[in-house]
Amino acid sequence: MLSRVAESVFWMNRYIERAENYSRFIDVNHQLSLDLNEEVPNQWLPLVHTTGDYELFAKKYSEPSPVNVIRFMTFDEENPNSIFQCLSKARENARTIRENISTSMWEVLNEFYLYVKDYRKLYMETNGEHGDTLSMGLSDFLSTVRKSCQSFYGCSDATISHDEVWNFSLLGRFLERADKTTRILDMKYFILLPSVHDVGSTLDLLQWLSLLKSASAHEMYNRKYKKIDPTDIAEFLILNDTFPRSIIFCIQEMQEALEKISGLKEGLPRNSAQDATTVYLNKLRSENIKSIFDKGLHEYLDDIQIELNQIGSKIVERFFTN
């Protein structure tokens, strides 16, 4: 397949995955804020830290109010990662590779984009500046975003050949997902408890729980562990090799997609993207959660992000530029 097309497929999927994760981040935080009383410190700023866009946010908005954070992450045109921007870019990428995807895939994405665009317009007109941000069926909107992402995945799964285009889709999707899972886990680092005595308190547990929900991992976690415990949660989201949003699962999928793309069967030599992924996967497989906590969870998550970025650059180098 054309290198340019591979790159567009890769990014189209990253943007969809990003939009899905953002919608969950915002929704969970919104639900959490409804459970908390006013004495609890601001729940919304950590969200901006988590996404890595704090600087841009601080430049544009005076305070991390719910209205501002939601607007920034959902509809802001100047935030390259807002749901609206992700959708616009995903659709633009799809437009440049339409001949490689099915009509039904394109229709799902196009209708999805039109929905977000229309909702945004309504939101900006009636609720953009002030007022009750959390009304206007925000939860419904976020839920529709998630469902549309799911139907995009479902539709691509069922209507395009599982060939190179498909494998580059997986590569983009799982690289983005692994990155977002590290950020979800890291959220706890940015959410400060009122005091150290609150460690293990109801509030602390509530926060860990919402973090699990942010990764859509609540139910699957419950099936494996009996209570909410930070170490167990970290273990589940980093090292569980059957849960589709854990880091190790994502890396496994990437490795498999890379093996297929690289065409070992066709006798082509192994490449650095493939090697880096395999080496890293083996390293993860030898980890245990105790050693991770000994090192410090936040530092460990930083390392994962660096590792993912390096794999990402190797993919770009090997497949997208020539």
Add this chain to the structure above:
Amino acid sequence: MFIADYSAKNIYDEMFSNEGFPRKSYDFVKSKMESLGGIELLKRSSSAERALMSLGITFTLYGDGGEQERIMPFDVIPRIVPSEEWISIEKGLKQRILALNLFLNDIYGEQKILKDKIIPWDIIESSTGYLKQCIGLKPPKDIWIHITGTDLVRDGAGAFHVLEDNLRCPSGVSYVLENREVMKRTFPELFEKLNIRQVYDYPYHLRSMLENLTDVQDPVIAVWTPGVYNSAYYEHSFLAQKMGVYLVEGSDLVVENHKVYMKTTKGLRKVDVVYRRIDDTFMDPSSFREDSLLGVKGIFEAYKRGNVALANAPGTGVADDKVIYSYVPKIIKYYLGEEPIIPNVPTYLCSEESDLKFVLENIHNLVVKAANGAGGYGMIIGPKSSKQEQEDFKELIKADPRNYIAQPVLNLSTVPTLISDKIESRHVDLRPFILYGKDIYVMPGGLTRVALRKGSLVVNSSQGGGSKDTWVLG
């Protein structure tokens, strides 16, 4: 609203005769529309619009309210061409393409038609579409024009005329196919009852025509687009998708050892046939325009050496120069010894002294067009222009007479068209698409373009025109 109130006087209407009776081919459609009623028709029209929106067949408008995406205006009342008329159109188009192809072979080869003084040499030499680089070229199977979109119009008496030939990168065929899909969903009962000739297999004809250009087994075929910002990008990707071939931009291609390759995730891959949707002179900065950023260095040389086939062949532009157009009846006679089946619109050449005088004196009654203009640009419609505009245009003509032709204002035929909640008459033209491969294939029907503004004769989509589905019956 309704069709009973519709009137089309002093004009050839496709649906109604001057006495107000529906033409035979429209019988069923008219009675069906009456039984549906106005409200149902509007409902179906808006559901057709929604379908086009979902499919993303849109263009973007920039205005006060920010960006707005609109669908290409599409009217649900079909335009019908009766089969007996179609038979002669089809013959006429084949005749024309055959003759134009022989003409291209000749003027880039032996130039017999010039030696026999049928066409003056300076007309050819001064055409911007005539590429000296193509002299002596032998395209595969001697075919230059593989894809044509010929614009046809009816005059006041209802007779078809050729308005112009589009031989470089004619566009619009994707709308024909999409419009048809939407119409099938909108009026299934009409399709059940009427024997409407289908068009869905156009991409297969196109693909096999392209395969015919090479002897390579299982050739690699690509549609070459200028990119996503080109106004016809949708069509380029549509055709690549329906044919199951690659869609490439200039930056995806590279020429090595006079062979064309595309850059893939597994390295370079040879390309055998390119359906180019990019103008001749932008194709190769090393042979034509040096400043082309869209082109591929060396592709023309690769083509000359027979290592890649291009459709349409470079150099075809000379045959759709509007001055050369006026010679097509002579061209047909010269190469085929036949009378043209579809006549041209009478044309005045400003390069001829007597014609020039006539045009300058009668500009208020004429349509004047630039010889290489397209998309409704570089033209003036005499009766619809101001005195000042006419004076300004006369200066343009005097400065470069070779570049202008003039034609009488044609009273283009009309078709009933849904305008907000009324049915009104609007002018239309017709662009059938013709493929020249092993045989010549004419798509039954083509793109009917509608001038949506009341009284307007300009149907170009870049000038606010819309389209209709075209039905050839039987």
